[in-house]
Amino acid sequence: MSCGEPHETDCSEVLDHLYEFLDREMPDSDCTKFEVHFEECSPCLEKYGLEEAVKKLVKRCCGHDDVPVDLRAKVMGRIDLIRSGQPVSDQDVSVVEADAPVAGHQE
16 A cells, blocks of 8 residues: 655555554664654555454453463464464474463463
């Protein structure tokens, strides 16, 4: 998606890193670039608003369960592998899924 207007920060860069911005997982200087972009680009601002609303809804509906520390570490490890461009096999993903607690199930 692009609004067709020239920006200092391209729409595709903003959208590719939108979740990092939402989660404040990027340097302050990049956050500032994105905020400037949103001020001048209404399609990206709309997409940001939609994703922010979804994130808040998920947090409100699902944010009460504690995640086991080891499961969180495994998931974050997989995310790091994916971000670094390393291949992640389906078996790697199924290991994380198998470790996930079943809702309402106590061990």
